[in-house]
Amino acid sequence: MRTLGIFAKHPVAGTVKTRLAAETDASFATDLYTAFLSDLTARLRDLADERVIGFAPNADSAREYFTALADSQYQLWVQPDGGLGERISAFLDFAQRGVADRVVLIGSDSPTLPRSYLEKAFAALESNDVVIGPATDGGYYLIGLAKAPGAIFDEIEWSGSSVLNQTVTAIARQGDSLAVLDPWYDVDTLEDVHALWGHLQAWKLGGLEPCPQTFELLERHRDAAIIGK
Numbered sequence: 001m002r003t004l005g006i007f008a009k010h011p012v013a014g015t016v017k018t019r020l021a022a023e024t025d026a027s028f029a030t031d032l033y034t035a036f037l038s039d040l041t042a043r044l045r046d047l048a049d050e051r052v053i054g055f056a057p058n059a060d061s062a063r064e065y066f067t068a069l070a071d072s073q074y075q076l077w078v079q080p081d082g083g084l085g086e087r088i089s090a091f092l093d094f095a096q097r098g099v100a101d102r103v104v105l106i107g108s109d110s111p112t113l114p115r116s117y118l119e120k121a122f123a124a125l126e127s128n129d130v131v132i133g134p135a136t137d138g139g140y141y142l143i144g145l146a147k148a149p150g151a152i153f154d155e156i157e158w159s160g161s162s163v164l165n166q167t168v169t170a171i172a173r174q175g176d177s178l179a180v181l182d183p184w185y186d187v188d189t190l191e192d193v194h195a196l197w198g199h200l201q202a203w204k205l206g207g208l209e210p211c212p213q214t215f216e217l218l219e220r221h222r223d224a225a226i227i228g229k
Helices: 018-023 026-043 060-070 084-096 115-124 163-174 190-205 212-220
Strands: 002-009 050-056 075-078 102-106 130-134 140-145 178-180
Touching: 002 026, 002 084, 018 026, 018 190, 026 060, 026 212, 050 060, 050 084, 060 075, 084 102, 084 140, 102 115, 115 130, 115 140, 130 163, 140 163, 163 178, 190 212
Parallel strands: 002 050, 002 102, 050 075, 130 178
Antiparallel strands: 102 140, 130 140
């Protein structure tokens, strides 16, 4: 059984994409993140045997939003309080208590992440304990396990450029086998948005449109103050 998890935050201005908001404004950053969620969940709605949105915070408004977004294609799971490592471990424990033997977890900062990367991740877990997808910022966009995580996430300094290195070190310390995917990118800053816009335009020219909501939003903001011409 394959379970896909997506970690997501309720898109409320001032609480999501704060680095981007500081460079642009909170309204644009929130609208962009909302588009990310719409595109990502739509594109992955039939991938894996079970799909779960792990959302935060634990509030009625957040549950209402994600219930509408899930539209029966995703289960909902509330992220507990604690650091990111604790929340990842809690999700893996939740997923592996069921019938899932392979669990892959992604965030919601990589709207263009190809489905093929996720399929490769699940395939890698047929013969490896852990699979990881390195992000270009020194972290990772994907983590997957075919076993309990043990102490992998216990001593990670999150939000730094050493997250990937520290995680791989912890995996090696446990003696777990590891598969590594090709790198991909998160979108956190205005520079990242510029790169994303170029990527989306190239895909559009090539006849592909994996992120229609994101493309439409950026198309509406084609001015020098946001993404440039």
